[in-house]
Amino acid sequence: MIRAKIVGAGGYGGVGIIELLLGHPEAKIACLVDVESVGLPISSLYPHLTGFCDMPITAASDVKASEQVDVTFMATPDGVGMKLAPAELASGAKVIDYSGDFRFNTPESYADYATRIGKDQKHASPQLLAEAVYGLAELHRQALTGKTRVVGNPGCFAVSCILGLVPAVKCGLVRLDSLICDCKTGVSGAGKKPSALFHYPARYDHMNAYKLAGHQHVCEIERELGLQSGQTLRVTFTAQVVPVCRGIMSSLYGELMPGVKPADVQAAYQAFYPAGGFVRLFNREAGIGSAHVRGTNYCNLIVDVDARTNKLRVISHIDNLIKGQAGSALQNMNLLFGLPEKTGLNQPGKYP
Amino acid sequence: MIRAKIVGAGGYGGVGIIELLLGHPEAKIACLVDVESVGLPISSLYPHLTGFCDMPITAASDVKASEQVDVTFMATPDGVGMKLAPAELASGAKVIDYSGDFRFNTPESYADYATRIGKDQKHASPQLLAEAVYGLAELHRQALTGKTRVVGNPGCFAVSCILGLVPAVKCGLVRLDSLICDCKTGVSGAGKKPSALFHYPARYDHMNAYKLAGHQHVCEIERELGLQSGQTLRVTFTAQVVPVCRGIMSSLYGELMPGVKPADVQAAYQAFYPAGGFVRLFNREAGIGSAHVRGTNYCNLIVDVDARTNKLRVISHIDNLIKGQAGSALQNMNLLFGLPEKTGLNQPGKYP
């Protein structure tokens, strides 16, 4: 059994991986670490876990938190994983970090991102950047192996946009200066901490755009799409919140290159996403939406061409807390430990 | 493997048991029957099942629907199961029926219920009533065995009320003429069929009482509580709908008998519901609600006494589509086939 430690266990990202690990046949939870609620059973914070996981939360300084594990999930904000990773690695654990700490491979590209989020440009463990792998398996499956020690789990918006645009960008189907990502997220994406914006009365029956001056996930979208296209590129990105708990719906647009036909587009996506993976392709007639991926690790793409205006249009749906966070983390763990990619992730959600 | 047929596969009750069976290690879906959408894969009605269950819907008259199975789930409205059950039984299948058709053991008690719902008082298969078992395992576990052929799965409101009141009634803790069931249900309890009352704009930010003249679930609540107490009794029952999808919260009240103390109440509930079952007990300080049983077969009870007014007060939470329907059905199947009761039902839900 793979022994897993979860740092930041008390947040939505922590409880998400706990839920998934409880149903995983080859892994078990060894330790829950957080800075708040130390000593309390996790089930007192999350009563739905009563009887399933009543393990107490441990402080990072506690001896229990230093016991040997095989993998450490850092379900922590930016800046934490980069400080704790070296000790985890030294103890023999692999590290899968949810934040932006290990999504960039050079100090320079990290510095760009850090500036965007108002953090110190200096990375605390720059020596690890070169070996860190961007944890979106659909793009980097070959690099996610038993030798991988550090994974930078992708951002939720980034997962939806990159998966929706990669085939088009990689195959040169769209003008790289025309990309628009119009993204709507459910409220759980903002995490567990209450705030005026996500207070129920202020959020029900309400939708709004935010961070118009620039959202930090743009960095990794541009970096990953740039790597796939072989060129640097920029995208117009609009983050919006709607009164949904779980789900991201990204509407992705690009101007088709001269001569590209709808059939070319469909062929490119089908080639990139063979049947049986976590990305499922639908056409414009499909009546699908965010509830159809809720509670799962799937990404549903509607791949469409607006022939009247010669535009590619892709509608990308994920569950922001699973494919956008804990599910991708578990998918990465499976690959790092040589397990089938879908282990513990192969269920439909519950509907309605 | 237990081969299961689902009649009424296209409704919420049908898709609920499909989802559960897909995760059950000892059962598999053999056939999906419905009167609508015949020939279409179930995943075209419920796209979240794409890749998990793409089996087409079969008409009852189709030869496929007559293949031998081990259990037939009748996820059908009142009046259907009583007509189809004899043929299913003759072919060797056990029948678990979701409607009121087999919740009563005599033609007379059925006739009372039928009057209440405006149906013909005459049962189509009266010869089966005596052997049918009311499928609430917490009360009738001993009668749910390999010999059982017909199960009347309980109504969703009834599950929440009966589980919440049985220990008090059985132990004589409350005046039997003082029982009040104030019940709030999520909208999924009304099923899949659109209606003016459950149209999103008419339902969001709205709560209301309905069927004040009498709800059909009262019959089985009074019957089951009466059997447990050894006396006939009547309850005041108020059905209400709130803008929740899944969940029932029933607030249950009764006047304490002279001399009954809070500790007597707690002791009675703890004795009736030993740890490890699907009913979990909490006290008045617990911060629990409907989301903590969502997606699961659990019933969470807050057992409380209002000492100022000498009243028992129990808050009962279930997921109306699982413990209130498909989950209880699967729990019953497990018992009928000698499997551990929690097989395929032993997961926490996903939160938030």
Place this chain on the structure above:
Amino acid sequence: MIRAKIVGAGGYGGVGIIELLLGHPEAKIACLVDVESVGLPISSLYPHLTGFCDMPITAASDVKASEQVDVTFMATPDGVGMKLAPAELASGAKVIDYSGDFRFNTPESYADYATRIGKDQKHASPQLLAEAVYGLAELHRQALTGKTRVVGNPGCFAVSCILGLVPAVKCGLVRLDSLICDCKTGVSGAGKKPSALFHYPARYDHMNAYKLAGHQHVCEIERELGLQSGQTLRVTFTAQVVPVCRGIMSSLYGELMPGVKPADVQAAYQAFYPAGGFVRLFNREAGIGSAHVRGTNYCNLIVDVDARTNKLRVISHIDNLIKGQAGSALQNMNLLFGLPEKTGLNQPGKYP
């Protein structure tokens, strides 16, 4: 024009009275006071007021806050109004206070309440208690006149319960030891301040009971119903939250006294609530709910008898922020200034 000052302008209670005063033909807003956001226009906190009310928020210590007004709405928590009221009254303003500070007429009854909410039992202005009027016009219209100086605006749950039970209690139709108030509130009742319980992901699709050990509104319900019945009494009260923004639905129960008939009940309610007031009566067949009073000062009552169990059952609907707070406050202001009671309150809401 009546000049109005609002203390606590930045909360939901403050913005509620601002909205109503903007549409009132005989009153105008003179001053907005709060302890937070001083100097900012109220429309920066509540952008829907842009162009309608861009007045800045003033500190209580500011000279602007001391200008002469005719009425001061204290939209403030317990303990504030009792300290500020004497100075307001000395300046010639009448005081309408939202909290429990002036809902009780004796130091002793206030002390009971204060204990319940964990506050100091000593009232800061005990000399004002005797003259304060409980501001539920349907009960105390005669006492709300030009001579009234201090009004204790009622609690939201209390409004719904008292209006729903008063005719029955006053006319001796029910056993006074059998009253049960099962109340469900929308989330706005908890105010503007974010908290873990009302964070959107924790609140959507979720319902729960809270404060089972005792809710402070019980004090005024028992006091007012006791006054009307001429006897002391106690009620069983259960507070619950459902994912609605605005609205309270209270299900009220009592055992009918021997010989009381359904027609007696209807007659008592019709006599107490003549047509044309803010309380509208409906029967059990009416398809009404909380959305039908949303945005208005109306209270809709379904008056019903469960003949099978000999129980009175009343379903009471109000908008907790209007009839439960700012609307009642304005209704009280109208009476204190000799205006028709419905001035500025006589509109239907918007539906859906």
Place this chain on the structure above:
Amino acid sequence: MIRAKIVGAGGYGGVGIIELLLGHPEAKIACLVDVESVGLPISSLYPHLTGFCDMPITAASDVKASEQVDVTFMATPDGVGMKLAPAELASGAKVIDYSGDFRFNTPESYADYATRIGKDQKHASPQLLAEAVYGLAELHRQALTGKTRVVGNPGCFAVSCILGLVPAVKCGLVRLDSLICDCKTGVSGAGKKPSALFHYPARYDHMNAYKLAGHQHVCEIERELGLQSGQTLRVTFTAQVVPVCRGIMSSLYGELMPGVKPADVQAAYQAFYPAGGFVRLFNREAGIGSAHVRGTNYCNLIVDVDARTNKLRVISHIDNLIKGQAGSALQNMNLLFGLPEKTGLNQPGKYP
């Protein structure tokens, strides 16, 4: 007093204009017409109107429906207004039609639209097309006068997109082949009739794109923007539904023409929308969303430039049932009868 008749009174568009007319100082409701619920008081369909408007619904064939009025609101689907308008006009009433029947000025442009919605290309009253005015006052105020007899009230999506893009298009700030309208609507936009897509359990916590093959509002967006720019143009349009009741949020994109600076953009919008009108301008830092226009006739625009990608980005918010329907209709009535444009429309909404 302006006497108003409402045809289609029982739908959301009908009740919307009823609510507004009840608060209008210069108009009164003379007659309510519908094909369903004839004879019933409108308040039995919409209980919130009890006591405010209990007028019965009349059949179009009833003599009451033929009484002389000054204005007829046709709150009816496509194809109805074009048949009934001639008789209304002959009787001396002005006609304000909610559908697409009078949004186009030539038989040819109507035929294009009719094809899009699957209707007969032949207009039933082609002689009226030339004089019909597209009822978006911000563009056609000069043509909405006492002489105007027929108004084609605009589509809800169209209002949000046209208002958001007109200044840019008119001033030549953006490439006309680069326009993208990414639109999210609340569910009330689909009207009162229940359907599988808008059934509460299928709609809560769910978002999806629809009509990707082409939405009918595109016709009028392209026509109106084309008229303003002096060139024909096409837009990429994506309709999406989110679990909101009231509100449209349209994210509008266009590539800036060479040399256009952010200040040019701001200047163009400020010039086109002077302060005091129904369109309010905000910058990217403003924390506004759909709830801040809910219940009002306002359109809030965030006018923004993404300098990194040289794109215009406008976020446009309206209440689809007011500025997107009944409110614009009343605004048009005011202009046709020489009243100040904001009469009866000059209130903020209620928040939260």
